[in-house]
Amino acid sequence: MNKPLAERLRPAKLEDYLSQQHLVGPNGSLQQALKVGIIPSLILWGPPGIGKTTLASIISKESNRPFYTLSAINSGVKDVREVIDKAKQSGGLFTQKNPILFIDEIHRFSKSQQDSLLGAVEKGWVTLIGATTENPSFEVIPALLSRCQVYILKPFSKEDLIKLLRRAISEDDIINKKSVTLKETEALLRLSGGDARKLLNIFELVVTTESTTSVEITNEMVLSKVQQNTVLYDKTGDQHYDIISAFIKSIRGSDPNGAVYWLARMIEGGEDVKFIARRLIISASEDIGNANPTALVIANNCFQAVTTIGYPESRIILSQCVTYLASSAKSNASYKAIGKAQQLVKQTGDLPVPLNLRNAPTQLMKEIGYGETYKYAHDYKGNFVEEEFLPDEIKGTTFYSPGESARETTIRKELKNKWGLKYNY
Incomplete structure (x- = not known):
């Protein structure tokens, strides 16, 4: 063989x-x-x-x-x-x-x-x-x-993969028995997802199942051949990135049915249980956040549990977590907040820390004003006193804007009561 x-x-x-x-x-x-x-x-x-x-x-x-x-x-x-x-x-x-x-x-x-x-x-x-x-x-x-x-190791570029196909045509003793022309490569590249091994497997299938000795590779031809042999391309890892993408997007889109289906696809494909659980932790923070902080607790506990238990029982724990996250209120406000803050840091560089926020471990630092005007929040009514926590150059900048969920609406009201017009809540 x-x-x-x-x-x-x-x-x-x-x-x-x-x-x-x-x-x-x-x-x-x-x-x-x-x-x-x-x-x-x-x-x-x-x-x-x-x-x-x-x-x-x-x-x-x-x-x-x-x-x-x-x-x-x-x-x-x-x-x-x-x-x-x-x-x-x-x-x-x-x-x-x-x-x-x-x-x-x-x-x-x-x-x-x-x-x-x-x-x-x-x-x-x-x-x-x-x-x-x-x-x-x-x-x-x-x-x-x-x-x-x-x-x-970096993913293959489109040029790398086409070069690999041309190498197969010119150097392989079986492939070059036929006259193969690469007219179109988009379908081959898309189906392979950057996986060189998968690319060559699909390419070999397409060429060797063609009855003629002259083979012209087109997108339509490749798709028709692969659709007739879909089982060959549904093994562990082959659709790794596409399926995890569909899985996370189903959770984000609040569809527990779609989410649990893609979970089943990963389980049946032998996906690493910790890989799935880690993505759930990320989703709980990125897509749910403060709309339901319990989601992160459940996702983290799910990771700990499935790591200890493993397959097959961990599928039950994963399903519980997945359906909970998918059914939860959603907010990406925390995710957007850190993105805005990082972007501003890149633009403004290392702005000096305000004197009132600096630590003063030595007498000299105290004498030059480090921490001198800092107001200790717990000494004030409601454990709050208005203070400046950003460098002067960017004071008043709003990074975190709570979402529209019930929980975050409450958060917005509380922040607005505290800060008034200082921040855009």
């Missing part, structure tokens, strides 16, 4: 590796590391189908090191220890030729599994290369993360 096109085109040399010039170009950090032969343990972070596995394999070949690979989906602590034992036998302590241990989807490793790697990485028995589509700051334990360099 033939290997998939993506596997057949997998580059074996760094010079054939597509994109990521900030890492593999003449002045790239990985290129420089390979030249001197000192490869640090590292985490490759980037979207699906960007070439993380390929890059790890090339690093191993070009540095002439033994290469061991594990997938976090089906490997446990026992598997990790067995591979480390093999690596210790094939490499030498404190040498530049210690083996490379590649772990795909390292974000799926539990804390205990990641802990089992620490000793081997620290003592130099292996050089760890982990691949992840998730932010390693959240998914890799601090002790392991501190021992690794994090390299961010």
Whole structure:
């Protein structure tokens, strides 16, 4: 049986590796590391189908090191220890030729599994290369993360992907048996979502299922072929970004039915439970905010619960949280407020802190007026006294404008009573 096109085109040399010039170009950090032969343990972070596995394999070949690979989906602590034992036998302590241990989807490793790697990485028995589509700051334990360099792989550009298609036409022994013309590429690029592996799989399907020896690729042709074979493109991770987008927009749009449907799609596709729960925390603050502050509490508790429980029971907790958030009152006022404040900071720079708000830990600071006129709110009726909390250059600027929900209407009235016409409430 033939290997998939993506596997057949997998580059074996760094010079054939597509994109990521900030890492593999003449002045790239990985290129420089390979030249001197000192490869640090590292985490490759980037979207699906960007070439993380390929890059790890090339690093191993070009540095002439033994290469061991594990997938976090089906490997446990026992598997990790067995591979480390093999690596210790094939490499030498404190040498530049210690083996490379590649772990795909390292974000799926539990804390205990990641802990089992620490000793081997620290003592130099292996050089760890982990691949992840998730932010390693959240998914890799601090002790392991501190021992690794994090390299961010950028999404492929449109030009990169078209170049990859042309490489398939000219270099692949199966594809070039036919005369293939790329008349239109928009459908291929859209369906692949920037995933090179998916792009090549779709392209191979379209070309090989065509009965003629002369194939002209058009958008209409690609869409008709893919629609007849939709099951091939509904696997874990293939629609990762589109589905999470539909999921969040359903919650924002107050449709619990749409939200729970997209939740089910992610669950059935094997999506990481923590990935879903983290998005719920963000949505609770960005889309609901002070219209219902309890939403953030529930979303955070949901994250803690599903992290502890895992599948399949966590689907129930996720469903409860999703339907609650979707049914809740909505407000993006807090989200807009920080955006306005950050934009003004970029425009105005480091404005001086007003003297009344400055800390005065030394006698000199007290003598020059630090904190001298500050009014302690709790000394006044209602725990409030009008004070200036912004630099003079931007005083009176309104960043937070409460929304129209019942709760935020109350907040607006209270703020207006306190501040009068100072702010635009």
